[in-house]
Amino acid sequence: MKVPKAGAIAAVIGIALTASACAGDDEQGTLSIGIKFDQPGVGMREPDGTFTGFDVDVATYIAKELGYKKDQIVFKQVLSNDRELLIEYNEVQLVAASYSINDKRKQKVDFAGPYFLAHxxxxxxxxxxxxTRAEDLNNADKRLCSVTGSTSxxxxxxxxxxxxxxxxxGGYSECLVALKEGLVDAMTTDNSILAGYTVRKGNEGKFRLIGLSLSNEHYGIGMKKGNTELQxxxxxxxxxxxxxGSWEAAxxxxxxxxxxYEPAQAITTGS
Structure with missing residues (x-):
């Protein structure tokens, strides 16, 4: 199989995708939370400007417990490779964006949770x-898509x-376009994200999950290091x-x- 050049791939993706609008800047009296804008079922900015997904529901619940109403939440888009930077520079106070807890990330940010286990x-x-397995990709004729900065x-x-x-x-929606157009043969990330794409309206019957458990991804809520009270x-x-019961319902x-899905995980972060 002739592998398409990156420039051609970018051109196809650029035509097929619609740019997502960004949320407004933080204001006093609001809670700024970083989420994904392109993960159906996890974190999604809908065409009407509303936000849906499990991470959105978790973030909204946490915000309520912190004393914020829905209209005081400012959702901001984060990408997999800029989550630590947005926290460090106070662009967001929390990140709920299929954010897997690992030792490398814990050197830069603190986590609460985990609140979900994906594979x-x-x-x-x-x-x-x-x-049918990851090893089938060890072939020059096969091309795999994932997101820059992701653990996958x-x-x-x-x-x-x-x-x-x-x-x-840069995003999973871009990988989905590449897979749909035959520019790659597979895409990889957490099964929760992939499942959201398979059931998304318009995608029914077009894609399938292999059904592997290639890793354990414990999702956490990211925040600035040292904010023990918030954690x-x-x-x-x-x-x-x-x-x-709100977690299971979500x-x-x-x-x-x-x-x-896996049962709710025991909290392992914090003292």
């Missing part, structure tokens, strides 16, 4: 039976398919969300009845 998987076109891309490159032709793009309050909010609402 890395592969998504392919529904009629493609040539990929790093895991593939180092551990799963080091010979894979890996295309790293404690956020952890308490997560516990309350689980205890009162999982089922956003990922659908067929999604096999």
């Amino acid at each position: 890395q998987d592969l998504m392919v076109r529904a009629n493609d039976a040539t990929i 891309a790093e895991n593939v490159r180092k551990n799963l398919a080091p010979k894979a032709s890996l295309l790293e793009l 404690v309050k956020t952890n308490n909010a997560i516990r309350k969300m689980v205890e009162d 999982v089922k609402k956003n990922f659908g009845p067929d999604y096999k």
Whole structure:
């Protein structure tokens, strides 16, 4: 298979995608929260300007427990490779953006949680039976898409398919376009994100998950290092969300009845 050049891929993606509008700047009396704008079921900016997804529901619940009303929440778009910078420079106070807790990130930011456990998987076109495991990507004729700065891309490159032709793009919607147009053969990220794409209106029957558990991704709420009070309050909010049933209701609402989710995780961050 002839691998398309990056310039051609970018051109196709640029035509196929509609640019997302950014949320307004922080104002006094508001809580600025970084989320993804392009992850159906997780964090999505809808065409009418509203926000949907599990991370959005978790962030909204936490904000309520911190004393903020819905109209005091400012959702800002974050990309996988700029989450630490936005926290460091006070562009956002919290990040709820399929943000996996790991030691490298904990050197730069603090986390609350985890509030969810996902697993890395592969998504392919529904009629493609040539990929059944990560090792099938160790082929010069296969091309894989992931997002720059994500743990999924790093895991593939180092551990799963080091010979894979890996295309790293700025967002998962860009990877989806590349997969749809046949510019790549698979995309990889957390199964929660991939599941959201498969059930999104217009995508039904076009894509499928392989059903792998290539990693454990413990989602946490990112915040500036040293803000122990905010970390404690956020952890308490997560516990309350689980205890009162709101957490499970949000999982089922956003990922659908067929999604096999892990039970709520024990809080491991903070003292």
